[in-house]
Amino acid sequence: MIDFDHVTRTYGPRTAVADLSLSIPRGELFALLGPNGAGKTTTIRMLVGLLHPSRGAIRVCGHDLVSNPRAAHLHIGYVPDEPCLYDKLTGREFLWFIADMFGMPRHLAGARIDREIEHFELGEFADDLAERYSLGMKQRLVFAASLLHDPDVLVLDEPMVGLDPRSVRIVKDLLAARTREGMTVFMSTHTLAMAEEMADRVGIMVRGQLRFLGTLAELREQMTLETTTLEQMYLELTAPRGTAS
Numbered sequence: 001m002i003d004f005d006h007v008t009r010t011y012g013p014r015t016a017v018a019d020l021s022l023s024i025p026r027g028e029l030f031a032l033l034g035p036n037g038a039g040k041t042t043t044i045r046m047l048v049g050l051l052h053p054s055r056g057a058i059r060v061c062g063h064d065l066v067s068n069p070r071a072a073h074l075h076i077g078y079v080p081d082e083p084c085l086y087d088k089l090t091g092r093e094f095l096w097f098i099a100d101m102f103g104m105p106r107h108l109a110g111a112r113i114d115r116e117i118e119h120f121e122l123g124e125f126a127d128d129l130a131e132r133y134s135l136g137m138k139q140r141l142v143f144a145a146s147l148l149h150d151p152d153v154l155v156l157d158e159p160m161v162g163l164d165p166r167s168v169r170i171v172k173d174l175l176a177a178r179t180r181e182g183m184t185v186f187m188s189t190h191t192l193a194m195a196e197e198m199a200d201r202v203g204i205m206v207r208g209q210l211r212f213l214g215t216l217a218e219l220r221e222q223m224t225l226e227t228t229t230l231e232q233m234y235l236e237l238t239a240p241r242g243t244a245s
């Protein structure tokens with residue numbers, strides 16, 4: 001469903017992502033972990049077509065993000081790390097705008113908009129201007145927008161930032177339900193408890209390189225620590241050189 005094929009991204013002399021090869025099958029929830037500056041956002045921005053790889057290729061549902069971006073985008077929903085809305089549109093107007101961008105017929109768009117307003121409990125403020133929204137309200141609206149076209153692949157950059165506990169529960173339940181139906185989720189997160197609870201596999205990226213790829217059970221097998229919480233293993237794998245215990 002998602003294929004990274006020897007992907008490298010440089011910024012001038014700096015290599016942010018180095019020779020990343022990774023395949024995520026349909027229905028998997030994959031969590032990309034790693035310290036600040038590891039290359040997670042760069043990876044995600046390439047996956048949604050906002051950045052081009054310097055080398056290598058990325059395909060979503062078989063469509064190359066560089067040579068066939070329009071076909072790839074129709075399969076992708078994206079929730080960026082900072083919600084990006086139009087201050088002078090209401091939440092509902094924003095959802096209509098997104099539905100129009102995907103070319104959805106009016107009757108289908110109306111039904112999907114109502115569906116997502118209900119899922120994300122946006123009803124109380126859907127007709128207020130976005131400039132009045134709190135961070136969490138913006139985040140919930142962006143989630144709703146990302147799911148309107150029923151994407152095959154949902155890409156989330158730090159999805160839980162700004163969400164209150166009830167909204168976190170809504171998002172977790174929704175991700176679990178959608179992945180059961182076959183949607184693939186690629187998310188970056190610093191919330192290890194979320195990865196531990198939700199992810200089928202994790203990738204741990206350090207300085208642009210995947211240092212681990214697999215299930216938590218595989219990670220536990222590989223590590224020789226006495227305690228095997230994800231936090232403990234993560235800290236061990238990502239410790240700056242020379243400080244690992």
Ligand code: ATP
Nearest residue numbers: 011014015016034035036037038039040041042043
């Ligand atoms: P965080 O957890 O802090 O969000 P991250 O894992 O998402 O970090 P990236 O934002 O992908 O990391 O950054 C990876 C590396 O690329 C860092 O060294 C960063 O300084 C560098 N970088 C990112 N964007 C740019 C840019 N536009 N120009 C130059 N260097 C950049």
